[in-house]
Amino acid sequence: MVKTMSKYAPRKEHPTKNAVIFRKKKQTEHKKKESENPRSSALRQRGFFDLLDTEEFISVPSCPHGPCLLFAERNSRKRRWFACAVYRSVEGCNFRVDVRTDGSLPKFAVPQPLTFDYRYGECAKQFEHLKKFHHYVFYCQNCEECVSKVDHPTTHTLRGPLNDLAHPSQILSPVSVDEGEAQYWFSDDSIKVITNALTENEVDGVICVGAPCVFEHLGSSTMRRFMLDIDHRFARFFSTTEFAHYSLLVNHFLEIDGYERLAGFLNGLKRAAIVCDPPFGAFMKAILTSLKKLRMDFAKSVEMHNIIAVPIFVGKHLERDGYDMVDYTVTYLNHKQFSSPDRSIVRLFTDFPSHSFNLSSFEGYRFCGKCRRYVCNGNMHCDKCGKCPSKNGTTYIHCEQCGRCVKPTYIHCTRCSRCHLSGRCTCNEDDFE
Numbered sequence: 001m002v003k004t005m006s007k008y009a010p011r012k013e014h015p016t017k018n019a020v021i022f023r024k025k026k027q028t029e030h031k032k033k034e035s036e037n038p039r040s041s042a043l044r045q046r047g048f049f050d051l052l053d054t055e056e057f058i059s060v061p062s063c064p065h066g067p068c069l070l071f072a073e074r075n076s077r078k079r080r081w082f083a084c085a086v087y088r089s090v091e092g093c094n095f096r097v098d099v100r101t102d103g104s105l106p107k108f109a110v111p112q113p114l115t116f117d118y119r120y121g122e123c124a125k126q127f128e129h130l131k132k133f134h135h136y137v138f139y140c141q142n143c144e145e146c147v148s149k150v151d152h153p154t155t156h157t158l159r160g161p162l163n164d165l166a167h168p169s170q171i172l173s174p175v176s177v178d179e180g181e182a183q184y185w186f187s188d189d190s191i192k193v194i195t196n197a198l199t200e201n202e203v204d205g206v207i208c209v210g211a212p213c214v215f216e217h218l219g220s221s222t223m224r225r226f227m228l229d230i231d232h233r234f235a236r237f238f239s240t241t242e243f244a245h246y247s248l249l250v251n252h253f254l255e256i257d258g259y260e261r262l263a264g265f266l267n268g269l270k271r272a273a274i275v276c277d278p279p280f281g282a283f284m285k286a287i288l289t290s291l292k293k294l295r296m297d298f299a300k301s302v303e304m305h306n307i308i309a310v311p312i313f314v315g316k317h318l319e320r321d322g323y324d325m326v327d328y329t330v331t332y333l334n335h336k337q338f339s340s341p342d343r344s345i346v347r348l349f350t351d352f353p354s355h356s357f358n359l360s361s362f363e364g365y366r367f368c369g370k371c372r373r374y375v376c377n378g379n380m381h382c383d384k385c386g387k388c389p390s391k392n393g394t395t396y397i398h399c400e401q402c403g404r405c406v407k408p409t410y411i412h413c414t415r416c417s418r419c420h421l422s423g424r425c426t427c428n429e430d431d432f433e
Helices: 017-035 122-132 188-200 212-220 232-237 258-266 284-298 312-320
Strands: 049-052 069-073 080-083 096-099 137-140 145-148 205-209 224-229 243-247 271-276 303-311 324-326 346-350 365-368 373-376 397-399 404-406 411-413 418-420
Touching (some): 188 271, 205 212, 212 224, 224 258, 271 284, 303 312, 312 324
Parallel strands (some): 205 224
Antiparallel strands (some): 137 145
16 A cells, blocks of 8 residues: 555654664564554554465465465564455454464364356446447446446446446446555556557567556557456456456466466467556565466466566565666556656566657656666766666765765765665664665
8 A cells, every 4th residue: 555654754863872772662562562463454564574485384274355375573483374365454354364383273264255246248248238229328336237227226326328338447436445455547648658568569468467457458459468356346347258356466366267268368479468556565575476476377388578566665676576667657547646746656667678668758758878768857877876776756866985876865874884864874774775
């Protein structure tokens, strides 16, 4: 979700040693208090807990939403537990299985998995039927069907009249559970940047993971398309050859034949791309693991590339995996903060060549001949670093002591021999970038 400001705000003066010790003590006490409360939403926050591999377990517990993720307290592997992969708060899903100290699992009640009424393509059939008899077509949010306004319950919420069903994301009400399935739709400009890059890289098939707007836009292109999404409502707008119900963080298909349908889509493709717009706040490790598994499963039959939209501060995990950041500010239609380029911290990370993202038609960008890519106007090239280093559009300053460019708000600290915000000496703590 949207990154919140730390309660340990920057101070104008350099903190004393006692102040630093006190701050660390309060942090430890807060983490301990939260971890001891099994119903605390903090149990799923990246700052408090780590995500672990599950290879040692013969079987992984499942909650009603599918296979679970394995969590542990940060800097300690003594307490481990399985919890829901979709919802990051107990309000969304309170299922939890604690791992015993010997690594075994206790007996627990296995919950019934959720069932879904997919009815693939039914909205399209209803739309055609109503149009045939010259009815105005509306989509009912309550019934999740295309209906005529005549004789329909007046208490139901209707969208329409509809001219077509090409853009279900504009018809469906976005899910707004910020600690789980919150949906935000790419702006038209962001869609254009992504789809132009797909064309430039001569992709013949695209898998859209949590990116329905891109999927819808590709309906008018020659590229084949397939959507994987946790929102089953899309099934009624598309066929089984175009959509599968999918949980990204655990690479889980919620339909028995979902994986086979994806394999059928990829059959015959030469160069495919995965366009992924994961939930804000989700564990990047889980996302990368799932995308790697998808690529490995089909690596022998098709060349696969990725475009992933994530906030800058988690992009470092992707860069360690060989991805490059495209210096383009991603915006969303229905996000309070990220609808504005001046306020959005979301960027595209990709293993396609950076220069294939042509930003010449967008204001605020220029082409750097030395880097051979488009960057924000304020992102000036540094000959000492050999690149345009800025990640947020501001002009970075080269620090001779650190031997790298840093944000203009940073100062060099002689205590920890690194650059950071005033009053934020990290000493032995992890780098904040």
